[in-house]
Structures are given as structure tokens and as C-alpha cells.
Amino acid sequence: MASVTIQNIDKSFGTTEVLKKVSIDIQDGEFIVLVGPSGCGKSTLLRIIAGLDTQNSGSIKIGDNTVDNLHASLRDIAMVFQSYALYPHLSVAENISVPLRMRRLNFLQRFPLIGQFIPGAKAAQSSIKKDVDEVTEMLGIEELLNRKPGQLSGGQRQRVAVGRAMVRHPQAFLMDEPLSNLDAERRVHMRAEIAELHRRLESTFIYVTHDQAEAMTMADRVAVMMDGDLLQVDTPRNIYANPVDIRVAEFIGSPKINILPAQAGQTGEVNIGKMALAGVISTVKNSEIQVGVRPESVTLESKDFPGLACRIVHHENLGSEAYFHVELDSGERVISRMDASAIDQFTTGHEASVKISSKNVLIFDNDGQRIATSNEVVA
Amino acid sequence: MKEEVAATVSAPHVNSSLKRAENRAKWVSYLFCFPAVTLMFIILLVPIFVAAGLSFTDYSLGNPDMNWLGSKNYEVIFGRSSYQKMIWATVTYVVVVVPVSIGLGLGAAMLINSVGRLGEIYKTIYFLPVMAALLAMALVWDLALHPTVGIINDFLSLGCGSGVETFFSFGWIPFVDGSQSWYATSCADEFPNWIGDRDYTMPVICFIGIWQAFGFNMVLYLAGLTGVPRELYHAAAIDGVTNGWDQFRLVTWPMLGPTTIFVVTITSINSFKVFDTVEALTWGGPAKSTYVMMYAIFEKAVKENLVGFGSAITVVFLGFVLIITFTQRYLVEKRVHYS
Secondary structure, eight states: OEEEEEEEEEEETTTEEEEEEEEEEEEEEEEEEEEOSSSHHHHHHHHHHHTSSSOSSSEETTTTTEEETSSSSSEEEEETEEEEEEEOTSSSHHHHHHHHHHHHHHHTTTTTTGGGGGGGHHHHHHHHHHHHHHHHHHHTOOGGGSSSSSGGGGHHHHHHHHHHTTTOSSSSSEEEEETTTHHHHHHHHHHHHHHHHHHTTTEEEEEEEHHHHHHHHSSSSSEETTTTTTEEEHHHHHHHSOBBBBBHHHSSSSSOOOEEEEEOOOOOOEEEETTEEEEBHHHHSSEEEEEEEEEEEEEEOOTSSSSEEEEEEEEESSEEEEEEEEETTOOEEEEEEGGGGGGGOTTTTTEEEEEEOOOGEEEOTSSSSSEOOOOOOOO | HHHHHHHHOOOOOHHHHHHHHHHHHHHHHHHHHHHHHHHIIIIIIIIHHHHHHHHTTOTTOOOOOOOTTTTTHHHHHHSSHHHHHHHHHHHHHHHHHHHHHHHHHHHHHHHHHHGGGGHHHHHHHHHHHHHHHHHHHHHHHHTOTTTTTTTHHHHHHHHTTSHHHHHHTTTTTEEEEGGGGGHHHHSSSSSOOTTTTHHHHHHHHHHHHHHHHHHHHHHHHHHHHHHHHHHHHHHHHHHOOSSSSHHIIIHHHHHHHHHHHHHHHHHHHHHHHHHHHIEEEEEEEETTTTHHHHHHHIIIIIIIIHHHHHHHHHHHHHHHHHHHHHHHHHHIIIIIOOO
16 A cells, blocks of 8 residues: 655657646545546556556656656556456466466476476465455455456456456556446446445555546546646546536536636626626636536526526436436527426427526636636635 | 247247248258369369278279279388388478477567567568478579588588687587587588488478478467557566566467467478478488478379379378367367467
8 A cells, every 4th residue: 555646747659748747646545536538648647657658757656666667567556457458368366366476486486387396386376375265255256266267257357357456465556447348337336346445455546537427436536637638636526516627627527517608797797698697706807708507507497587598409308307408599509407307397399598506607718727706716 | 848939939830931931041051052062072072082092002093904902002101111211201300390490480470579670671581481482492402502512511611720610619618529529520521411411311301491481480470479469468567577488478478379279280281291392402312311201102103103002191191181180179179269
């Protein structure tokens, strides 16, 4: 168990900059999720931490040790790969024992056939077996021990890969989209299982995903990356409620946040078209700005309500709630998320009026930077 | 269970029309197979049966009649010393050429895989012998190996009397008498008659076989190496693999299993069929030391028109190839299919 410190990591492949001065302090025992669209550099960062790639500049510390010049095998970390990367010719038990065999048996003891006759091999073998049994019991895969990876389902392979990572109690676990090869149902299940595993092991987890739902549900802290920049590192709650950048606001949350053009007036009052947002005072005055409002803060009212006039173009019933896609008179599309009972009143094709609850409104300047409003302070 | 089945089966007329459609589909599938099966039967199986039949006779081309000899041809093959030499020569060739050309092919493939751009040049050089006609290459080797005017002996004699001779006489190693070494005695006397001296002919034929086969094996292994997932190497690195040998043992070699089985089979069968070099260089001699099976078949059945006897050697030859093929099938199913 150890903290991981990432300092000013730069990485380019040829002329493309993949990582630009990325720094994160990861606490001992923390579950941190690196999230971002594909190509944002999150997997590269993970591979640099693992020692499978080398940074152009910057430094990685695991615990108190700077590991920049250490081979991957000496960094004392474990990794779970997207494809699981199990050795297809080895049984489940052999796969899980590989990290221990490489460390506890010397070159001669590992040698085929004669290895078992080298002094010390027997004792080491039995200690390896004991540790492997412990891990497989914990993961509930005892009955799979003699099977080959090819005979396992996706979820079972995933567990074996986790077992291989766990077996030698590494300083930190690195996970590279470990759930992306599973079907949707299994993924939701494994999400909870991995989070539970983290609580039980109390170890540091660094988890890479492009799925914001995984990030929000599992992480202690979420690190949002885009185009090689680290935009924000914060708790899931803060990332959602208090994003510092419009790209973070847009990436996190489903359905996506609504962004509307607006104007900040002389005193900082905010107007979307002709509608004033009561109670929102911008610290930037006299400027074109953007208003971000989450779908749950947008409600539909009957068309004589003094809000933004709109027409419902599509509605989706999810059972407990419903999404309404509406088109404003000014041409923008807005999504509203309401209780499913609202379908009785609003259906596709109807005219309506949009009401925005100003309590949860976020405002951004035209470069996408968050603008503070007078009654709050941006992190 | 039976009641359930009965319940789900629909009315009798639907059932019978379904059956008719099924029968028709069956007939159509036989019809589609027919041309291929017929051709295979005529050009592959029938000749084998004919050869097997002739191998029990003294048939020769142009003779109006033939006599049934029973197993006499086979008794000669396994009993007479010149044919025991034939089997011995063939097996020696296979046992030397297969492992060496596969080992070199794998080694070259892994080296080329790790050097990047420069690899293309090596790839071309090593593959050249595969593209060239072996018979033509054998003639080139014939000239190069000539005892007096050949480039090889010329080259070797350049080193005589210099430091090269001292080094390769190994007299500098303690307890080794340099003057008795191969290089020193050859310098003092003469360099060998590579294709006329029975001590050297088989090694020379094997050497040319390896030179020719290993480029092909290298290309097959290069293809196999591209199929090894990179993530497995990364997983191995994280699991604590630091040296090349462990990486080879844990990832490369097992992942090349299917390729290896294929390469071993192809190389073994090709080695059993060695003919061109023997025909061009040694004609099976001296003293039958390079009298391989393919050459024996050619000599008996074609040159001497002893078709019956040639057929018997062919059947023995087929037996060897079949053993290899079945071993390969067995191994493929047992060991190297991971999924």
C-alpha cells in the first residue's frame, strides 16, 4: 500500500503531445479513476506509471521511491489489462501463480523438469500454492483452478486477471478499462465487486475508463482528462455539481448537461434570450457567456408559463423518470428530466415552456472557463 | 421427455414436407461435393492404391506381363544393406535438417523482429535461397565445393600459415594439440573433397538443406510472432519477467506453438522429399552415403524401369510421411489449441 505521486508528466509520440504536464497526488488507499474520451492520454499515463512506457519529462513516485528508472517488474505494482492478458497455455492456478513464481523461485528452480529438484524449490512451491488458494477462495473461483482461460467466460477471465494482480499484495493496482469487454449487465455487477474489493484490500487503485458512470460510481476521486490535459481532480459529487471547465461539465452526467448562450448584464444579471435567471449574479459583467444547466434542473410547464417557449420533439420513458427533448424557439435543443408522470401532460409534438431552476445553474465564459457567481466560490 | 417431443411435433403433412426439404438439401450437398471427391479419388487415392498393388509385383513399364512377388520387394528394402543405408541416410537428413533449420529460423525471426528497419534487409537475404530453384542452387554449390578450383577450399587455404590457422587449430586451449586439429592437418595436407569423400557428403547435403529451408521457417515464424499479443509481454513484465529467456519461456514459445507444429510438419515432409541436391551433387554416393529415398525411387522406377520395386519404396516413404502427419494431428489437438 502506498501513495502515488505524478509530477509534471510530459509525453509525446512524434509531434503529437499526448500528455501535457500532468500532476496528480494519489493518496495511500485511494480509489482514483482517470476518465476521459478515447485518445485523451489516460491509458498512456497509466502505462507510464506501470513502467511500460517512458515519459519525456516529469517524475513518478510510488510511496517514497522515485521509480522513473525502474523496470516495470521492480515497481511493485499490479495491472489488470483490458484484454485481461492471461497466458492462454496456462491453467487458472498457473496464471495466478506466475507473479509469485517469478519472484520466489530463482532461475534454476523455475527451469522445466529439473527445477523441482533444486534445493528450496519445494518449500517455495508450497508457499506459492497457499497464497494462490487464498486468493482464489477470496474471489470464489476455486472450481476453475484447472481450466484454461479459453474455457472461461468473460467475467471469469476478469476475475482471474484480478486474482493474478492481487496475489502478491502490490503497492498499487492499475486497471486499464477492465470492464469494457463485458456485457452491460455483467459490467454493473463487476463495478460493485471491484469497489468492494478495494474496500477489503485497502490498497491504492488507479483505474482508467472512458465510461463516466464507472468513474462516478466507483471512485473516491475522479480525474477528468481531455486532449492530454488534466482538467479537474475531485470527488464524484464535486465533479458533477461544481465542474471548473465546460468540457468537464459536458463529459460527466447522462443525459448531457444543456449549454445555452446567454448575456451577463451591467450588474451581472444573467439573461437567456429574454428570460432573466433570477438570483444568478455573474462576477463577469457585460459579456456573452454560456449557461450550463443539468437536465434535472430543467422542467417543462404549460405553454402560457413565462419561460422559454419550446416544442417537444421527442420523449423517452424510462419507467421511473422520463427525458424530454425540446427545441427552443431560438433553435437550441434542451433535455429535461422529470418524473415519468409528466408524460400525461407533455408528449412529443406538444408546445410547452421551459423553466430553469436557477439554484443549480453553472455559468462559463466563451472559452469554457467557469465563472463564479456572487453567492458561490469556484474551487 | 418423449411426450414433450411428441407434443411439439406439428401435424403430419407439415412434418413430411419438412422431411422432403431436408432430404433434398442432403442430396444437393452430395452433388456439390461430387466433383471434388471424384478428382481427389482419381488423382490422389487411385495412384496410391495402384502403387501399393504394384509394390507386390516385378512390374516394369513396357513389359506385357508381371509376376506376383508377395512381400519380396519389402524384404529386400528392409533386409539388404544398401536399402538400410537408404533409410539411414534419409532419417539422418531429416533428423539434422529439421531441428537445425527450425532453430535457426526461430532465432533469425526473433532477431529480425527486434531490430526494426534493418530487419527488412536480413529478411530478404535469408529468404533468397527459398525463392531460388534448388536445382540451380545445387549446381552453384557444386562449383563452390569443387576440391581444387572451388571457392570454399580457396577461401579456407587463405588462412593457412597465418594467425587464422593458429586460432582455428585451437592449440591455444590447454591440453589441445593444435597440430592434430582439422584445420592444421588440412593445411598441411589438403582441404577435403566435400562431395567425393563419404565423411563429408552427408553433412554437406544437410548444410545445403538447412541453408535452403531456414529462410522459409524464418518467414513462417515472423508471421507467427506478429500474432503474439503485445499485452502479454506487458503482463509478463509486470509479473516480474526481467530477462529474455523467461519472456521466451512464458510468452513467445507457447504462443508460437501452433506455428511450430506447422513448421515441423512442413519441414519434415520437405526433408523426406530431398532430391534436387542429391541428384545434382552426389547421385546418392559415395558408397550410398547420400542415397535418400526420393533418389532411390527415381533411380529404381525411372532410370532402371523397376516400377514394382520403386513402388515398394514409395509405399515405405508414404508410411513415414503418414506417421509425421498423424503425430502432428495428435499434437495439434492435444497441446497447442488454447481456446
